[in-house]
Amino acid sequence: MTPGIPIFSPMMPYGTGLTPQPIQNTNSLSILEEQQRQQQQQQQQQQQQQQQAAAVTTVTAAVQQSTSQQAPQGASGQTPQLFHSQTLTTTAPLPGTTPLYPSPMTPMTPITPATPASESSGIVPQLQNIVSTVNLGCKLDLKTIALRARNAEYNPKRFAAVIMRIREPRTTALIFSSGKMVCTGAKSEEQSRLAARKYARVVQKLGFPAKFLDFKIQNMVGSCDVKFPIRLEGLVLTHQQFSSYEPELFPGLIYRMIKPRIVLLIFVSGKVVLTGAKVRAEIYEAFENIYPILKGFRKTT
């Protein structure tokens, strides 16, 4: 049956050829094939661990198990205390346990922070951007604001809000006619709050009865550098349930940490971007969780 799509098209952006027939393995085992076998073994191993983990009955038993398995292996580093993965539907949270749920698939680090196995990385992520919202509490006339403010731009055909900027702290605000405002670009929570107050004061001086209600930090973005290269292919093999690495789409690995709920972008150069935090402590905690994992992938052999 020949379908209606034409087979030969002029542009093949990194297409491989239309009839990829995988060829049987030759006798010479290359490193890449070994990695592939390792991947399959890993999957089998994880399935076995899944079955074992379904028999875990108490949190303390799991902690004891993990401390005995704690010696970090060559390729896979320690994992942070993480919730069980999405793929596991059989293990249900146990009633009456502490808020920490064991991760049955991989060895778990102990709960208490002061442990000999994990030491502080000494690197502090820098905050790069804070997004906050505030309610000015009154309806606004965007045309008047755009007319009487110097630092405002308003193009209703493109976007239904006034874009206002101030120089100190260097931030941008989106002001909507309902009176709600979004403030972005600050480097710290206090700066974001000060900037939002300045925008509210500008709106006040323009003649509106602006208040400052429900100021809330919605998102915080931080970044840091671990200063060594990271084998992203290895990381995605051992932390498959949290990582997404598609070099055809994006050069970084997207790691979705469950506790705290932060998304990390990890690049081969060792730079890490952390986002999705509501408080600063989540960013620091996420980085302290990921650092031992990344250290495990430091050696190339």
Added chain:
Amino acid sequence: MPGGGRCPDCGSAELVEDAHYSQSQLVCSDCGCVVTEGVLTTTFSDEVNLREVAYSRSTGENEQVSRSQQRGLRRVRDLCRVLQLPSTFEDTAVAYYQKAYQHPGIRAARVQKKEVLVGCCVLITCRQHNWPLTMGTICTLLYADLDMFSGTYMQIVKLLGLDVPSLCLADLVKTYCSSFKLFQASPSMPAKFMEDKEKMLSRTLQLVELADETWLVTGRHPLPVITAAAFLAWQSLQPSARLTCSLARFCKLANVDLPYPASSRLQELLAVLLRMAEQLAWLQVLKLDKRSVVKHISDLLQHRHTLIRKAFREGPSGVEAPAEELWGRGQGQEEVGNGSSDLPKGKRPASPALLLPPCMLKPPKRVCPTPPASTVTGDEDISDSEIEQYLRTPQEVRDFQRAQAAKRAATSSPNPP
């Protein structure tokens, strides 16, 4: 059922409630006389339970396969057949499409997205069976752009909660190289360019492994690396005849598209090979450059594990003199190699360079100073003068309004007098 009434015709008491289509009637079961009949029409308020419900609010769409879903399933099967995939793949891909279609976000998506979803399901199936299929191939077949494809792909993987293994590099090398048209003589291709498939495959595989070990593959699209490696492998198998052929010409001969980053991957691969060559005793004296090193690729590949260990070192934990570490990674590798050495250059192999991804070897474009610790509390007083700098003076407002009016007048009358 017999009520209290009697039939006016025959007097029998056997009256039955019988509906003639939608009209309810009371009929005598003996003589068939219609005793009473109901109203044929109903009012709007009567029909409160019979009113039409929109299809999307009924359960109909859960019970049957909608036409667009049928179309999508047919497209999935077509795509699997075009790619000549095994029949088991077809069933898996169809199952994924059906599962995806159950989500309301997908059901209500645009036709373009559903089309791209077809490709995503096929791609996921292939990846799970380690069948090397790139996103570029699928996007070309579906005439979709990669941005749309990537968005839908990430969404569907998250929605279905799937574990999709990475693209298998070794298989991709084999299938991609097999698609090169270099293995049979043809009128457009001279005999000296023809090559044996097995030899070229094995050498390309070794070169790609070398690239993988030296950080040229991580974080990059795999296909340009494979193209560069295949080109070097092909050149090195008969260097005398093929050194003059460029990468672009090679791709044209092989009837394959040249991916844009392939030339920079080629340069990176050659730089790695040159570093390795500096560690081989009989090649040091030859003072190789990027062209002449191609002739010795077979030697370099034979001893590649030792050479990599000797030519490169890990980070600060290297065995070399600590003075070299102080030079820092920001500086070029040439300086590290030529640093503090008393022996003349020719007699001593260059100091090992750092084995790092190319993005870490380049000097940083601009130095980002750490911002000074800010002492802002968020509750400071805001001076009036600071706010007033952001407000227009009344004169400015008038000027602005005049300018706007003039602009509007100019645009509304296109032919000014």
